[in-house]
Amino acid sequence: MKGLLTLLSLFSAISLFAQVGINTDSPRAGSAIDINGSMKSTNVLLPANLPAVSITERESFVYLVQDQNTDAIELLDLSASGTGGISSILTYQLQNVNGDWVLDFDTKINSTNYALVILSAWFNEDLEGDNPAPPVARTKEIGGTWHLEADYSAVASDNNGTWNITCVVYPKTYAKIYPLQVVNMQGGTTAVGTPIITY
Numbered sequence: 001m002k003g004l005l006t007l008l009s010l011f012s013a014i015s016l017f018a019q020v021g022i023n024t025d026s027p028r029a030g031s032a033i034d035i036n037g038s039m040k041s042t043n044v045l046l047p048a049n050l051p052a053v054s055i056t057e058r059e060s061f062v063y064l065v066q067d068q069n070t071d072a073i074e075l076l077d078l079s080a081s082g083t084g085g086i087s088s089i090l091t092y093q094l095q096n097v098n099g100d101w102v103l104d105f106d107t108k109i110n111s112t113n114y115a116l117v118i119l120s121a122w123f124n125e126d127l128e129g130d131n132p133a134p135p136v137a138r139t140k141e142i143g144g145t146w147h148l149e150a151d152y153s154a155v156a157s158d159n160n161g162t163w164n165i166t167c168v169v170y171p172k173t174y175a176k177i178y179p180l181q182v183v184n185m186q187g188g189t190t191a192v193g194t195p196i197i198t199y
Helices: 002-017
Strands: 020-022 033-035 063-066 073-076 088-094 102-110 114-123 135-142 145-152 163-171
Touching: 088 102, 088 145, 102 114, 102 163, 114 135, 114 145, 135 163, 145 163
Parallel strands: 020 033
Antiparallel strands: 063 073, 088 163, 102 145, 114 163, 135 145
């Protein structure tokens, strides 16, 4: 018991009268512990009386970034002008197209560094034809940039119209990129893939 009391006294003295540095010769004042390097934790202990999260906070995200010059952690304000986001949503309004056909529109978005996904596409003119068909809007990589294509394959428009194509763009560094998955359908209509995402 005496040894335990001595050990507790030693820890109390360290926490009350000194700063502790790990992998640093000059721990900063005011810091109970100063770590120069990486930290890994298997468990994070949180207090039982954490403040409630407001509705506004639930509908938004807080992004923290590290300043590479000062190593300071800063808040990234995505609403501020000139700042980038984790992803971007943009709408292309392609006016006066040839009927309803967009063969190729070069967005000039770098396809090596960014992914482009179509969220929605609609055309503003009435279409003529006997076979109703959904619109076809797709992205394709050509020459290092993303291109858009849009068309109604089985019907046509008598007038030149306008396509509104809404896309989301995000850096590929935020996504895990898997290699091309080649599947031989063996002339059939069904197949089973190999699971690659197991978590």
